[in-house]
Amino acid sequence: MSFPDLSKIPAIDKLGVEERVSRFCKRSIKNAAKKHGLHLALSMIDLTTLEGKDTEEKVKRLCYKAGHLHGSLEGLPNVAAVCVYPNFVRVAKKELEGSGINVASVSTAFPSGQSTLEVKLSDTKFAVEEGADEVDMVISRGKFLSGEYNFVYDEIATVKEVCGKAHLKVILETGELDTLDNVRKASDIAMYAGADFIKTSTGKISPASTMPVTFVMLNAIKDYYKATGIKIGMKPAGGISTAKIALQYLVMLKETLGNDWMNKDLFRFGASSLANDVLMQLEKQESGIYQSVDYFSKD
Amino acid sequence: MSDTSQTSSWSYASAPENTDHIVLKEQYDLFINGEFIKPDSKKYFKSINPATGEVIASISEANKKDVDLAVASARKAFTSWSKIEPKERAKYIFRIARMIQERAKEFAIIESIDGGKPIRESRDVDIPLAASHFFYYAGWADKLEYAFPNKNPKPLGVAGQIIPWNFPLLMAAWKIAPAIACGNTVVLKPAETTSLTALKLAEVIQESGLPKGVVNIVTGAGKTGSEIVNHPDLDKIAFTGSTQVGKLIQNSIVGTQKKSTLELGGKGANIIFEDAAIDQAVEGIINAIFFNQGHVCCAGSRLFVQESVAEIVIDKLKDRMSSLIVGDPLDKNTDIGAINSKEQLDTINKYIKVGREEGGEIYQPTCNLPSNGNWCPPTLFLNVSQSHTIVQEEIFGPVLAIQTFRTIDEVIEKANNTPFGLSAGVWTEKGAKIFKLTQELNAGVVWANTYNKFDSTSPFGGYKESGFGREGGLHGLIAYLNVE
Structure with missing residues (x-):
C-alpha cells in the first residue's frame, strides 16, 4: 500500500458521466432477469438504522426482520448485514448469531468525522471488540477539501490497522465533496490506503448516493483492479429506496465491473426502506398483482 | 422459487418491442400528386428485414414516366404553394411534425424492422429528431424575410431529393422540411433498401391535408435516382449519399440551371x-x-x-x-x-x-x-x-x-x-x-468532448469530398432559396 500518484488520476467529465448513466437507466429488465436481479438486490442490502433515537429493542426488531424478510415468499436470500452504531453491535451480534448475516458498525465519529484520531481509533476498536464484522468509517472531508490528502490517507490506513479482520468500508460522503473529480480522487486515496469497500454516503447529507457518483467510484475500482489485481467492493448508500432504482444500479455494476462484482462480497446497498419495495415487486412477479404495503412488515 | 442470487451470473432477459400494432401493406405504390398510384413500370422490388432476411413488403420501381409524372405534379403544385400565405405553409408543416410525434412508436418500430438499427436509437434519436426538424422549419416559413433581411428570398421551384439508407425518416425530414417551408415543392426518392418510413410519411402527409403535389415520393434504386437527377424540369438537386455517386451527380448537372447540395462520405x-x-x-x-x-x-x-x-x-x-x-x-x-x-x-x-x-x-x-x-x-x-x-x-x-x-x-x-x-x-x-x-x-x-450530437438548429455539412451546402439551422434555408 502506498499513496496514489494523484497526477495519474484521470479527469472526469460530468456530462459524459450523466449521458452514460442515462443509458443504464434505459435497460429493460423483465421476467426472469427481473426476479434474479431483485433477489440479488435483497442479498446485497445492509439493513440500516442510524438514528439518535435507536434503542436495543429497535435494533433487535431490525435483526429479526433481516433474517425473516417475508414469510410468504419462498427461497428468499437474507440481507447481507445489519448496520448500526457501535453501542448496538453487541446486541445485534447476539440476535444474528448463526444467521450468516454480518453486523456492520459505523465508526470514526460518524457521521461528521469531526474528532481526533485518538477518538476515532478507540471508536473503531470498540466496535471491533464488540464483534463487528464490518466497519463503516467516514473520511475527514474538511481535510480533503483543504488539500490535506496525506492526512486523509494516513487516517484511513491507521483505522484499517485497528480493524484487524473486520472489513473496512470507507465513506467518502460524496454529497460534501462537490465535484466528480473530487469523488474520483477520494476513491483512489481510500483504496490505496487499504479500504475493502468504498461507500458513497452517510445518509445524513443530501444528496446521498447518486448514479453518476457511484459510476465514477466503480470506474475507480476498475482502474485499481487493473493496476493491482485487488477487487474492492462498492456500497452506494442513501437514496436507493425502490426496486427500480436498485435494478438500475445493478445494470450499472454489471456493465462496468462485470459479473465478478455481482455478489454481496463486493457490492452492497446501504438502505433502510429498499427491502420492502423489492419484496413488493417480487410478490407482484409471483402473483401478478401489487399487494398493499400493509402486508410487508415495517421494523 | 429458489434463491438464485448467489448461483449464476446475471443476464438480461430478451425485451423485444411489441410489433402487433404495426400495419404494413404487402405492396406499396408511388406517392404522386397526393395519391398512391401504381407504377408505370409495373415492377416491384422487395424490401428485406436485414436482421432476419425476411421479405417485409414489395416496393414500386419508378421509371422515367413515373418520375415525369411526379415532377409535373410538383411543378403544378409549386404555382400555388409558393404563393400561399407563408403562415399557412407553416401550419401544414407543424401538423406533419405533430403527426410524426403522435405516431413515433410506429415509425420507430418500422425503421428498425426495415433498416436493422436498434430500437433504442430509432426511438430516442431518429424519430424525435425527424419531428424536431419539421417543427424547426415550420417556424421559419413565415420569417424568411427576417432570416435574410433586404434579400427578397424566393423559393427555387421544384427540388429533386435523393436520400440514403442510414437514417431513412430523418434524412427525409432534413430534405423535405426546409424545402417546403421555403415554398418549394419536392420529388423525393428514398434508398431502395429502406423505403418504408418514407412511404409511411407519405401516408402522414396525405392525412395532413398538405396540398396535392407539394411532396411526391417515388421509390426505386439508382436508375430511378438518375431519372431524377437528369430531369430537365428540376431547379435543384439535393443528395445525401456516397462520394462516388455525388461525383456522378455533379457531372450530370454541370451546365444546367440546377442548384445542388451534396452531403457525401466522411472519415471522421x-x-x-x-x-x-x-x-x-x-x-x-x-x-x-x-x-x-x-x-x-x-x-x-x-x-x-x-x-x-x-x-x-x-x-x-x-x-x-x-x-x-x-x-x-x-x-x-x-x-x-x-x-x-x-x-x-x-x-x-x-x-x-x-x-x-x-x-x-x-x-x-x-x-x-x-x-x-x-x-x-x-x-x-x-x-x-x-x-x-x-x-x-x-x-x-x-x-x-x-x-x-x-x-x-x-x-x-x-x-x-x-x-x-x-x-x-x-x-x-x-x-x-x-x-x-x-x-x-x-x-x-x-x-x-462529445460526438454524434445533432440538432435541427445547427448546420451540418462538409468540406472537400464530403460535399457542400449545409442542412439544418438558418444555413439550411439558403439551400432552398434565391436571395438577391
Missing part, C-alpha cells in the same frame, strides 16, 4: 489527448463509431490517441466493446443492430479482409451473432497508418482504425490528411486546445 477523426477525461472519451469513441452500426457519414472512424495514454485507452476500449449487446434490433437492450443490407455487409467484410492483409491487428469481442440476417461484430484495427486502405477509405460499418500521435501539430496534419472533411471530435480538458483544433481542422462539424 476522433482525437484523444492525454489530458482528456479518459473514461468518458472511451465512451465517446464507442458512440462515435458504433452508433447505427457505423452507418453514419460523420462516424468517428479514425481514432488518434496520444501515445502516453494509448495503452490504457485501447485496453478500456476493448473492455467496453465486449459489453456491447449485438443482436435483434427490436430488443430494447440491443446496442448494435443488423448491417443494413447483404451488399453493405460484403463491403464491410471486404475492408476487414484488406485490413488484415495489409498487416492491421484486428480485435473483435466474442459475440453470439444470430444465424440469419446481416451481422458484423464491433471491430477495431491497431498497427495501421495513414497509408492503410482502411484508414483512407470510408467503410460505413462498425470498424475503427486506431493510430497514435505525439504532438498537436502532428495530429492536426494527420486528421486533415484525407480527401474527406465532414466531422471530427476532440477530447481534452483544456479549453485552449479545443479552440486551436476547431480552428485548424478542416471539417464541417467538430465536436468537443
Whole structure:
C-alpha cells in the first residue's frame, strides 16, 4: 500500500458521466432477469438504522426482520448485514448469531468525522471488540477539501490497522465533496490506503448516493483492479429506496465491473426502506398483482 | 422459487418491442400528386428485414414516366404553394411534425424492422429528431424575410431529393422540411433498401391535408435516382449519399440551371489527448463509431490517441466493446443492430479482409451473432497508418482504425490528411486546445468532448469530398432559396 500518484488520476467529465448513466437507466429488465436481479438486490442490502433515537429493542426488531424478510415468499436470500452504531453491535451480534448475516458498525465519529484520531481509533476498536464484522468509517472531508490528502490517507490506513479482520468500508460522503473529480480522487486515496469497500454516503447529507457518483467510484475500482489485481467492493448508500432504482444500479455494476462484482462480497446497498419495495415487486412477479404495503412488515 | 442470487451470473432477459400494432401493406405504390398510384413500370422490388432476411413488403420501381409524372405534379403544385400565405405553409408543416410525434412508436418500430438499427436509437434519436426538424422549419416559413433581411428570398421551384439508407425518416425530414417551408415543392426518392418510413410519411402527409403535389415520393434504386437527377424540369438537386455517386451527380448537372447540395462520405477523426477525461472519451469513441452500426457519414472512424495514454485507452476500449449487446434490433437492450443490407455487409467484410492483409491487428469481442440476417461484430484495427486502405477509405460499418500521435501539430496534419472533411471530435480538458483544433481542422462539424450530437438548429455539412451546402439551422434555408 502506498499513496496514489494523484497526477495519474484521470479527469472526469460530468456530462459524459450523466449521458452514460442515462443509458443504464434505459435497460429493460423483465421476467426472469427481473426476479434474479431483485433477489440479488435483497442479498446485497445492509439493513440500516442510524438514528439518535435507536434503542436495543429497535435494533433487535431490525435483526429479526433481516433474517425473516417475508414469510410468504419462498427461497428468499437474507440481507447481507445489519448496520448500526457501535453501542448496538453487541446486541445485534447476539440476535444474528448463526444467521450468516454480518453486523456492520459505523465508526470514526460518524457521521461528521469531526474528532481526533485518538477518538476515532478507540471508536473503531470498540466496535471491533464488540464483534463487528464490518466497519463503516467516514473520511475527514474538511481535510480533503483543504488539500490535506496525506492526512486523509494516513487516517484511513491507521483505522484499517485497528480493524484487524473486520472489513473496512470507507465513506467518502460524496454529497460534501462537490465535484466528480473530487469523488474520483477520494476513491483512489481510500483504496490505496487499504479500504475493502468504498461507500458513497452517510445518509445524513443530501444528496446521498447518486448514479453518476457511484459510476465514477466503480470506474475507480476498475482502474485499481487493473493496476493491482485487488477487487474492492462498492456500497452506494442513501437514496436507493425502490426496486427500480436498485435494478438500475445493478445494470450499472454489471456493465462496468462485470459479473465478478455481482455478489454481496463486493457490492452492497446501504438502505433502510429498499427491502420492502423489492419484496413488493417480487410478490407482484409471483402473483401478478401489487399487494398493499400493509402486508410487508415495517421494523 | 429458489434463491438464485448467489448461483449464476446475471443476464438480461430478451425485451423485444411489441410489433402487433404495426400495419404494413404487402405492396406499396408511388406517392404522386397526393395519391398512391401504381407504377408505370409495373415492377416491384422487395424490401428485406436485414436482421432476419425476411421479405417485409414489395416496393414500386419508378421509371422515367413515373418520375415525369411526379415532377409535373410538383411543378403544378409549386404555382400555388409558393404563393400561399407563408403562415399557412407553416401550419401544414407543424401538423406533419405533430403527426410524426403522435405516431413515433410506429415509425420507430418500422425503421428498425426495415433498416436493422436498434430500437433504442430509432426511438430516442431518429424519430424525435425527424419531428424536431419539421417543427424547426415550420417556424421559419413565415420569417424568411427576417432570416435574410433586404434579400427578397424566393423559393427555387421544384427540388429533386435523393436520400440514403442510414437514417431513412430523418434524412427525409432534413430534405423535405426546409424545402417546403421555403415554398418549394419536392420529388423525393428514398434508398431502395429502406423505403418504408418514407412511404409511411407519405401516408402522414396525405392525412395532413398538405396540398396535392407539394411532396411526391417515388421509390426505386439508382436508375430511378438518375431519372431524377437528369430531369430537365428540376431547379435543384439535393443528395445525401456516397462520394462516388455525388461525383456522378455533379457531372450530370454541370451546365444546367440546377442548384445542388451534396452531403457525401466522411472519415471522421476522433482525437484523444492525454489530458482528456479518459473514461468518458472511451465512451465517446464507442458512440462515435458504433452508433447505427457505423452507418453514419460523420462516424468517428479514425481514432488518434496520444501515445502516453494509448495503452490504457485501447485496453478500456476493448473492455467496453465486449459489453456491447449485438443482436435483434427490436430488443430494447440491443446496442448494435443488423448491417443494413447483404451488399453493405460484403463491403464491410471486404475492408476487414484488406485490413488484415495489409498487416492491421484486428480485435473483435466474442459475440453470439444470430444465424440469419446481416451481422458484423464491433471491430477495431491497431498497427495501421495513414497509408492503410482502411484508414483512407470510408467503410460505413462498425470498424475503427486506431493510430497514435505525439504532438498537436502532428495530429492536426494527420486528421486533415484525407480527401474527406465532414466531422471530427476532440477530447481534452483544456479549453485552449479545443479552440486551436476547431480552428485548424478542416471539417464541417467538430465536436468537443462529445460526438454524434445533432440538432435541427445547427448546420451540418462538409468540406472537400464530403460535399457542400449545409442542412439544418438558418444555413439550411439558403439551400432552398434565391436571395438577391
